[in-house]
Amino acid sequence: MDYDFATPVERRHPAAGNWPSQKWHHYAAEVLPLWVADMDFVSPPEVIEALRARVDHGVFGYGLVPDSLRHTLCEWSAEHYGWRIEPEWQLWLPGVVPALHLASLALTEPGDGVLTVTPIYPPFLKVAERTGRLPQQVALRAPAAADETWRLDLEALEAAITPETRLLLWCQPHNPTGRVWRHDELAGLARLVERHDLLVVSDELHCDLLLDEGARHRPLAAAFPELVARTLTLWAPSKTFNLAGLTTACAVIPDAGLRRRFAARVRGLQPDGNVLGLVAAEAAYARGEPWRQALLEVLRGHRHTLAERVTQWPGTVMSPPESTYLAWLDLRRAPALEGAASPQQALLERAGVALSDGADFGWPGFIRLNFGTTASQLEAALDRLDTVLRAQ
Numbered sequence: 001m002d003y004d005f006a007t008p009v010e011r012r013h014p015a016a017g018n019w020p021s022q023k024w025h026h027y028a029a030e031v032l033p034l035w036v037a038d039m040d041f042v043s044p045p046e047v048i049e050a051l052r053a054r055v056d057h058g059v060f061g062y063g064l065v066p067d068s069l070r071h072t073l074c075e076w077s078a079e080h081y082g083w084r085i086e087p088e089w090q091l092w093l094p095g096v097v098p099a100l101h102l103a104s105l106a107l108t109e110p111g112d113g114v115l116t117v118t119p120i121y122p123p124f125l126k127v128a129e130r131t132g133r134l135p136q137q138v139a140l141r142a143p144a145a146a147d148e149t150w151r152l153d154l155e156a157l158e159a160a161i162t163p164e165t166r167l168l169l170w171c172q173p174h175n176p177t178g179r180v181w182r183h184d185e186l187a188g189l190a191r192l193v194e195r196h197d198l199l200v201v202s203d204e205l206h207c208d209l210l211l212d213e214g215a216r217h218r219p220l221a222a223a224f225p226e227l228v229a230r231t232l233t234l235w236a237p238s239k240t241f242n243l244a245g246l247t248t249a250c251a252v253i254p255d256a257g258l259r260r261r262f263a264a265r266v267r268g269l270q271p272d273g274n275v276l277g278l279v280a281a282e283a284a285y286a287r288g289e290p291w292r293q294a295l296l297e298v299l300r301g302h303r304h305t306l307a308e309r310v311t312q313w314p315g316t317v318m319s320p321p322e323s324t325y326l327a328w329l330d331l332r333r334a335p336a337l338e339g340a341a342s343p344q345q346a347l348l349e350r351a352g353v354a355l356s357d358g359a360d361f362g363w364p365g366f367i368r369l370n371f372g373t374t375a376s377q378l379e380a381a382l383d384r385l386d387t388v389l390r391a392q
């Protein structure tokens with residue numbers, strides 16, 4: 001089947017109905033938004049058909065997680081990641097960000113340290129404080145040259161671990177750098193986790209969107225069986241199939257004790273499953289694969305388009321996104337932005353393009369650019385950025 005990733009879908013104009021989106025309605029009408037991480041593509045037709053059938057039923061009372069969904073995720077995991085998970089390991093939740101907070105509440109005690117690496121998707125930086133835990137952070141090693149990537153600094157990570165540290169909030173593939181961590185980096189991480197007796201929440205939300213041909217995701221708990229009993233893996237169809245507004249995600253917790261503890265402590269803190277989200281998730285995992293493959297082709301093309309443009313922006317360095325539709329750009333040495341307090345603000349004001357501010361990820365001077373949009377919208381936004389960043 002041919003899927004349409006080219007025709008722009010109106011998300012802001014009143015003709016789009018009264019359906020405001022964070023991405024398109026936060027800024028003035030003339031701004032092109034390449035910030036919040038959702039895509040401007042229509043979800044797979046297979047998902048929309050399933051949702052239509054569910055909506056036609058017309059009764060939206062309390063639902064249950066269907067066994068068929070649990071089995072579908074087991075099959076997806078075995079086929080794509082070579083990890084045989086069980087239906088009962090799955091706790092379906094209203095989102096990955098809620099799951100990060102629930103995990104902190106459920107698996108640690110007040111005053112325990114919750115550690116994460118920066119730069120990182122901003123909610124990671126808020127979890128500890130919001131749940132009354134001790135926030136702990138350590139920086140990744142930034143690339144020293146244009147052909148290098150962000151690296152995990154194991155020495156710095158170990159130095160950041162204190163007797164209070166209890167939980168590591170981990171992200172693979174990594175938002176915002178797009179890194180798909182190498183096995184040796186992860187092996188070092190696994191050793192530290194064991195040595196310091198930590199629990200890990202592994203946010204693997206972007207794992208279905210590996211961009212390099214032949215690249216394969218290995219869940220942390222599958223690559224390092226010694227971590228299985230101390231790891232909670234977070235997955236969702238929301239990034240892959242553009243379903244974020246249907247608020248449905250899954251925590252995979254193989255260890256029965258950890259699972260029971262998590263389930264007991266989060267009781268009452270989350271709504272029952274979103275009946276539409278559960279339907280969409282099952283259709284996506286069961287029948288969305290051809291659409292996902294087509295999407296990956298489009299994203300690879302967009303990554304290439306973006307990389308070419310960035311070479312024309314003096315002083316701008318993009319770490320090559322190995323995954324997902326988010327690019328992480330270092331603008332600290334861009335002469336066009338010299339003296340600007342915030343590149344994000346300067347580009348919003350001078351180019352009319354909304355990007356995510358690196359400061360929110362723990363690294364001022366950087367921006368994150370979402371290229372999960374149509375080619376024409378991406379080109380239009382890059383043309384606007386050109387007018388500022390190509391100038392000397």
Ligand SMILES: Cc1ncc(COP(=O)(O)O)c(C=O)c1O
Pocket residue numbers: 037094095096097098121171175203205206236238244248249
């Ligand atoms: C790494 C990561 N985790 C979590 C989320 C948000 O997940 P959810 O919408 O399920 O809360 C995002 C969204 O961009 C993300 O990139």
